[in-house]
């Protein structure tokens with residue numbers, strides 16, 4: 001064992017190795033040393049554990065080179081979303097258009113008027129770039145943008161009703177995933193949640209009975225990612241808003257996804273739009289930028305000027321503020337909404353949702369043919385199925401789609417899935433019995449070629 005330890009290469013020998021030395025253009029020597037030490041340590045541990053019989057110097061060099069190379073690959077990568085879930089939170093939710101990305105690039109690589117009024121030549125507000133647009137599109141008096149919708153809700157409650165009781169229906173105590181749970185959010189800002197009604201039924205009288213001098217606000221939370229069906233009841237927006245205002249209390253609405261346009265025209269169920277929620281009289285309405293709006297990650301608050309003004313002055317806003325990239329993207333996306341037909345054409349999230357069954361079938365046939373032409377023993381078939389909206393929106397909506405189902409006699413579905421995921425294109429398919437499936441709904445223009453390219457090298461699978 002001692003002999004083996006002695007045979008480990010010395011650090012200066014490793015650093016002098018031409019292939020390792022070549023990395024000094026990329027990394028500082030101390031970093032190369034750390035990586036080399038890490039590999040030496042692992043080998044040393046293996047020797048001490050008795051699992052190594054001879055020291056292979058060349059294998060150690062190769063291991064170091066592999067780690068140096070791995071570390072030069074950025075962690076955040078593009079992936080091919082073949083799951084069919086349009087707003088896939090794990091895969092980064094919405095996709096932005098080239099037009100919007102051009103704008104982000106332009107403002108990123110230059111100075112901007114982010115907080116500068118060009119007309120007057122003095123300091124301005126970063127929020128001004130989208131406030132008028134948001135008001136125009138939603139009918140609200142004022143608007144504000146923060147980091148995400150979770151931040152929007154926290155800012156709203158912290159600034160307006162800390163230390164107060166907040167009334168929420170028992171049917172709306174939503175968990176969004178990650179760590180966003182309405183009861184926890186309310187508690188975290190120092191307010192007290194007062195649950196109202198029953199899980200399936202909440203009447204306006206339940207809210208009325210719960211109001212006392214400790215009450216701070218009535219909050220309606222959109223049940224984004226689940227539905228109560230059967231024997232259910234909730235008061236209308238108007239009843240809730242009227243009751244709040246009779247008692248001089250604010251009524252807030254956390255809409256979650258936030259629809260700028262009614263999507264029934266493309267086959268989705270009815271959900272209230274942001275404008276409807278504003279016109280119902282809610283004092284502040286909050287929603288996400290990167291769910292169905294199809295924009296960058298952001299939390300948007302629209303509503304009465306008196307309330308938004310309070311939020312604008314709250315110190316928490318500074319901690320939640322968005323940068324010029326978010327502003328550029330959000331402005332670009334909102335501008336498309338001025339003409340709904342443009343919105344469907346220009347906002348990728350909406351165009352992905354709006355594909356016809358015939359278009360999806362044609363896309364699937366194109367992919368099927370390309371895979372069959374590889375002539376590599378893939379069994380390819382088309383399967384009718386449903387895609388999901390995702391992002392905790394429209395949980396019950398069924399979007400008809402076509403899956404391209406692929407199997408191979410030499411590989412199991414989990415081998416195929418792993419191969420696709422770890423390939424240079426990082427393809428994320430669905431999996432079913434013995435096969436992987438590509439839902440063509442979420443495949444972008446160049447993705448068919450990416451999938452075919454990767455499948456072409458299947459026999460190099462390690």
Ligand SMILES: *Cc1c(COP(=O)(O)O)cnc(C)c1O
Nearest residue numbers: 148149150176224255256257288
């Ligand atoms: C998604 C969602 C949130 C959180 O929004 P993020 O933008 O992900 O922070 C909050 N409330 C509801 C009802 C939601 O659907």
